[in-house]
Amino acid sequence: QVQLVESGGGSVQAGASLRLSCEASGPTPTTYAMGWFRQPPGQDREFVAAINWSGDTTNYADNVKGRFTISRDNAKNTVYLQMNSLKSEDTAVYYCARNLVWSGGYNQQTAYDYWGQGTQVTVSS
DSSP: OOEEEEEOOEEEETTOOEEEEEEEESSOGGGSEEEEEEEOTTSOOEEEEEEOTTSSOEEEOTTTTTTEEEEEEGGGTEEEEEEOSOOGGGOEEEEEEEESOOTTTTTOGGGEEEEOOOEEEEEEO
C-alpha cells in the first residue's frame, strides 16, 4: 500500500518562503513521477507542479512559475516543493500525489492515483 505524507505547511507573511515535503512509502515509490496540487478555500483543487521519476523534467502552473521549485531525493523517497515570494493567493491545502500518466497528464488530477492527506499553507498580507 502506497502512503504519501506531507509536511512543512504553516502560516507566514506575504513574501516569505516555505518548503513542503512529501515522503512516500510502499512499493517502488521512486519509479513514479510525482505532483503537487492545492485547494484554495472555497475553490477546486488545482495543479501546482510535477516532476518526473528521475527529477530531470519539471512542469509548473503559470501562477507559480518562477516562485516555486519542485525537486526530489529518491534516496529519501521524498519530493519537495520550495515556495518563495509567497502571496495571499497561495493560501490553500497542498497535496502531493503519485502520477501514472506523465505525457499529457502531469497536470490532470485523473492521472494521479495515490494522494496525501494535505498540509495547510496560510499566507497573510
